Amino acid sequence: MLKRFLSERPLRLPHIRPYVPRPSDPSIFWFNSERDDVVADVVNRVCASQESDRTRLEMALNDAAFHEIRRLEKQRDEEARDRLGYWRSMIRRIGKMDDIEQRRVLHTIVTNMARDIAGNFDPRVYRFARKAAPRLIGGVMEPRRLTEGLVDGSPMSLDRVLRVEGDLDHLRNLQNRGSLVFVPTHSSNLDSIVLSQALETSGLPPVIYGAGKNLFTNPIISFFMHNLGAYRVDRRIQVGLYKQVLKLYSQVMIERGYHSLFFPGGTRSRSGMIEHQLKLGLLGSAVAAFTTNQVRRVDRPVWFVPTTINYALVLEAETLIKDWLTEEGQARYIIEDDEFSRIDRWFAFFRKMVGMRGGCIIRFGEPIDPFGNAVDAEGQSLTPTGRSIDPGGYVEHRGKAVADPARDAAYTRELGEVLARRYQQDTVVMSTQVVAHVLYRDLVQSTPGMDLFARMRLRGEVAVDRETLHRELGEARDRLFALEGRGRFRTSEVVKEDSPEQLLERALTFWSGYHDSTAATREGDRIVIGDPSLLLYYQNRLVPFAEDIAGPEHLKAACEIEQLGVYR
Amino acid sequence: MSLRIAVVGAGGFGRAIAQASARHGHEVVLWSRRDRELPAPVRTSTDIHSIKDCELIFMAVPARHAIETSEQLGEVVDGRHLMVHISRGLIGPELETITQVIARKTVCRRLGALAGPLVADALAEGRPSGAILGTGFPELTEMVREALGGSELRVYDTPDVIGVELASATVGFLTVVLAYAQEVGVGPSTLAVLATRGMVEVSRIGQTLGAEESTFTGLAGLGDLIAAVAGDERPEIRLGRALARGATLSSAVGEAGAYIEGIEVAAQMMEHARRLGLETPISSTFVALSEGRMSSDDAIQALMERRVGRE
Incomplete structure (x- = not known):
């Protein structure tokens, strides 16, 4: 009951006075004032794409009801008791609904999905996390130093455990000129935490990222993730509409200049190998964000930052490799009972890491444009010989910038291949x-x-x-x-x-x-x-x-x- | 609507594409390193910047010139250009394909590979023919059909670009094998087994590089091989026959009268297969034959004595 409550309604702090962002604040500080607008934009675009003809609309509604009924029947939990009736009744009525009724139902379903996905950003939580996170993580590693830090207020250094590499000046230069999309390798559920810390210590902006809904069941993690811009991804939902809403949410956020993070590997590398077959869905949303802005003549570039997270010791290594070695493991997408969910393993892990030098290295690779080209300090795309080119040319067809999802899908596939190569080089x-x-x-x-x-x-x-x-x-x-x-x-x-x-x-x-x-x-x-x-x-x-x-x-x-x- | 087309390379295929495009009413400029004369309205140039304003570029140079030509193109192309190549080879032991070379050396991303039973003479003269275009970009397919297609050339398409490039490169080598076999007098049944099992062999290697099996049995693979064996007078046929008559590799290449990439491709694929632990009986036997390490009788015996299993 509590788990479901926390994963569906993460806690927020009450607002006495609304926070007015300063011009120097990172883009995400504007998010709360824009959230309803973002959700509305996503809902309108998804509905417009489905309402073009009745067959498509009916198909979308049937698909949603069919997959949700199947999921909830398997789950047999609180959510199933609440929602199964709605979907069963709906699937019986779809054929009898007129156009207006079908559109209304679609709008309701899509709005609920978009609201469920959208995160929150609270500058107070951000400021608290900035100060407390190093101390808390440091405290877990060395409890004696936690009290020292609290007494004299000195920041606790994570340098011994976490090392950040890469051309950070270049990234800091770009952060106010366009949207940065960090695309790291994925080994552990700790990745998003250590990466947030690496961004913070490197003077890079906070990012929005999608986190599995299963991670929101821990009240502390849920509170921080939700209030620091993380959006929720329920991997159990197989509905086509849900995937479309998720991708569009990511796309709209990038279009609006929010820096983002997602793991193109999709899930943690079970084998420990460097990812080479990437999931292209969210990657495609970032490419589409660039092309949509170009077609609308909005000059807001998008740059990808291939990032590798390298651990000498991986928190969940045993579960991951066991999973890879078993046939069942190939299909087991969400592991809920691994080392990440055991707090004693966190302690043991951090203690081990802090005792040894060089436990975790995050390497930010050279940023690239959506077409795999290097970019200079001003954000200009470059040819292999250093000539600057206009990336807008990639969306032109016979001299005009045009929307073309098939073309963008091909660009995304190629970007996936470039990233896979870069992961090797930056490992x-x-x-x-x-x-x-x-x-x-x-x-x-x-x-x-x-x-x-x-x-x-x-x-x-x-x-x-x-x-x-x-x-x-x-x-x-x-x-x-x-x-x-x-x-x-x-x-x-x-x-x-x-x-x-x-x-x-x-x-x-x-x-x-x-x-x-x-x-x-x-x-x-x-x-x-x-x-x-x-x-x-x-x-x-x-x-x-x-x-x-x-x-x-x-x-x-x-x-x-x-x-x-x-x-x- | 007329297209602005550039053809890079003035070999047989380059000239044929330029003529076919011009015949369809497009504005064509043909670039080559040396001065060339071509009937109007095709414009010729030795200045690589002359292709800058073109929308569609055909790169028609032998694979061994692909890196150098791509570097030259890299100086002028940008994201607006769409490019198709017609080379049959692969580069280096990593089996790099030509589209991979172009992507590495230039910023052009809308790329494709044109292959299949396409013959330069038929294309130039407008005789009915067919080809396969490997590309992930539907707009590129549309443009190529507009440039060359119509009632004369049926351009099929597939998103399996690497499959088209690998199949096309290996057909050259299989053609040499079949010509050799014909010349030493093997019968139709043996020829059929060699052709089919040879294609399976290269397709297996191709799949480890991301190609689809079906591409090897389509126009890019078996389709092209049938055209070669049916007698479209490719230099690979002459090379295979010369080798079968006992010529050394270098003199056979001289007799064929053209640079042939098939033997190199076979050696590169064998090396790749070795690293992956894959068996390549036909390629290995043929490379041994071409290097004079085995007689034709021994080769046939070695292949026939292999364990036979399910297809």
Whole structure:
């Protein structure tokens, strides 16, 4: 009951006096005064697209009723008891309704959807979160320093855990010239939290983002997310209209100059691999925002910021890889019972991270326009040789800017491919990933012909001599540096500075005691592989580069590892 | 409404496209590195800036010149241009396609690949013919049909751009294989098996790069291969025959009288397949043959002795 209440009606603070934004405030400070207008704009556009003919309208209503009945019948909860009757009665009446009645019903359904999705922005909550978040996260990591911070008011530094990389000046330059769309890789539910923190510490603007409705069931998270501009996405709803409303909400917000964030991978990478097949829905909404503004002669550019979030330790690693390895896992889209929902795991995770340098690196890549072109400090789109061009040309057909959804869909597909390449180039290889890769490669090498699932059962059965491992780590590291020199990816400071011996120790310390099982442990002069699935998860980040990291003796095993990226 | 069309490259195909477009009443400029004469109303130029105001660009250069030509085009094109290429090759061990090269070297994004059983002479003379255009942009399909289509050329389209490019590149190699086989006297049944299984082999590799299987069995793949074997006098046929008569690869290429990308494509695809652990019996056997590492009898025996399974 409470869960449903919180996810449908997150708490807001009462307003005594309305907040009047200052010109220097980020665009999102204007959101509350515009929210009704945004919702109305979304509703009008969705209704206009469906009302063009009766067959289409009837189809949309039938589709909505059919999918909602199916979902609610499966859910059998409070919401089902409330809403099932409405949909069942509606599906019986659709055929008998006249045009006016059908349009009225459509308008009601779409308005409810848009209102449910739309977020809120409260500057008071934002200011509080700005001050409190570093202290709270820091406090979780080091409780002793929390009291020090409260007494002397000194800000608690997250630098030891969270490192931000990229050309931040460039992004700060662009933030007042157009809409920035941050498109990060997605490994953990912590991503949106650490990313918000990274934006804040880098002097970048707050963003709106879609968060799964399941995350709103925690009262504290729900309060902060809702009041900091997050809009709610109910992934259980399969209705075509709902998806259209969601995309248009995102589009209208970007058109109006709100900076946005969404994860093009759609969901957390179950395998740990760098995402290469991206979901294009919300990406398309940002492309459409640019083209719509162009057609309306509104000069408000849209730029995408490919961002990678790189963890040495992933909060939910065990659940994610287990999910990937099971057939059921392929279809299990929303995990509600993973480590993210267990507060003890948060504590254990943060404690582990703060004890180790270089736990999380957020890298903001070079911004690009919707067509994959680099942009300069003024936001001009550039050719590969540095000539500036007008991105408005991309929406012209025979000299006129025109709306063309099919064309925009093709641009979006191409943008998805550009982002997938950029994710590889901007990935920062972490210590645990290098060690996991070399160990997993040894496992593959020592079990020729064995399939992936059989290997996952080899717990504690394969060991590598420590000296050999040090040598292999040293060789792998040299090859990683050579590849980094060619721009294939980046390596973390720790990987650069540590000796192979230190690298191994660091990874083993990261792994020990946090996950339920251990990826690898020391036993005298040997390193014993504990849970191969954890090794697989961490090494999967390096799958596209496996062959280039391997020397001749490991080439066969590396080729086999590289195939993981092709068939999955 | 007349289109402003640029044709880049003055080889057989470039000239044929320029003539066909002009015949349909469009304004055409043909760019090439050297001075060329073409019957009016086609305008010729050696200045790459002369194509700047065109809406539609056809790039008709051999794949080995694709990078250099794209770099030149990169100096003049922008987001307004729509571009189609007619090259049959792939670039480098990563099997980069020509549209990928163009996208990397220029800011042109509305791209397509024109392929299939399209023959330069038929196009120039307006004889009935057909082609396939791989593009994600319906407006580009419309424009190409307007430029070349009508009652003379049926231009089908597919969004599987990479499939069209891979199929088109590998047809060249399969054509050499079939010509070789014909010359050494294998029968129609063996030819059919070679053609069909060869296409399956390249299609399997293509799918790992994102291509669709059906594209290989359509106009870009089998359609084009049928035209080649039916005798549209491609240089690949001459190359295959010369190799079968015992010529070395370099002298066979000389005899064919044209640069042929098929052998390179086969070697590149084999390397890619090796990395993925895929079997490529026909490509591997043919590369061994062309390099003189195997006789034709041994090649047929090696292929026939392979384990046979479900299609």
